[in-house]
């Protein structure tokens with residue numbers, strides 16, 4: 001469904017993605033792992049057709065996706081409905097006067113019937129019905145994230161690009177959301193640097209290294225057991241801590257967020 005061939009993206013002169021090649025089948029779930037700044041969000045933006053690499057080819061359902069292709073109005077509408085992205089910062093996505101209008105926006109844009117029923121259905125799923133008449137800006141970070149998720153899922157996309165989707169969610173909501181994603185039969189690419197969540201979200205991971213190249217592409221389970229790869233990806237660190245009066249240091253895989 002998605003195929004990237006030798007994608008290189010530069011920001012001014014800085015290489016942000018270096019020679020990225022991988023494919024994702026329909027309904028496959030992939031976790032994109034890597035430390036801050038390796039290019040995960042940039043890769044999602046490329047997959048969402050928001051920015052375009054200087055080198056390489058992006059094929060979506062076998063068709064080359066570039067600026068020219070997205071200028072074709074009917075293709076653009078189809079692609080925008082099928083491939084949706086949740087940004088890391090929900091504030092970027094919220095621009096309507098009420099939560100209701102936020103969820104209804106895409107439904108109206110793509111001519112869905114029963115907009116009212118659909119808004120209420122998705123608000124109920126995310127537990128945000130009581131906020132429907134409120135301004136999205138009055139909500140907490142986690143609530144805003146739920147509004148964004150309800151808005152993008154309401155238009156029944158085929159590909160979900162989720163940038164750190166659990167970063168604003170509390171532990172209980174994170175647990176619920178992971179189960180919810182596992183039940184969704186969609187193609188998904190989810191970024192995180194949270195190793196414990198990675199293992200629960202997908203069977204496959206693509207890991208970006210600090211050289212902005214793919215360091216690993218395969219089973220999450222295997223990656224998480226490979227201490228050398230984890231060190232190379234800088235996803236574990238040496239950290240001193242205290243057991244009674246003894247201080248010692250060893251590698252840690254725990255997540256801070």
Ligand SMILES: Nc1ncnc2c1ncn2[C@@H]1O[C@H](COP(=O)(O)OP(=O)(O)OP(=O)(O)O)[C@@H](O)[C@H]1O
Nearest residue numbers: 011016034035036037038039040041042043088193
């Ligand atoms: N709009 C921008 N202008 C200039 N540089 C940018 C811009 N967006 C990202 N970058 C740079 O591109 C690199 C990759 O950023 P990106 O946000 O894709 O990384 P990331 O892996 O998603 O990081 P994080 O885990 O912190 O979200 C970083 O060095 C960043 O400074």
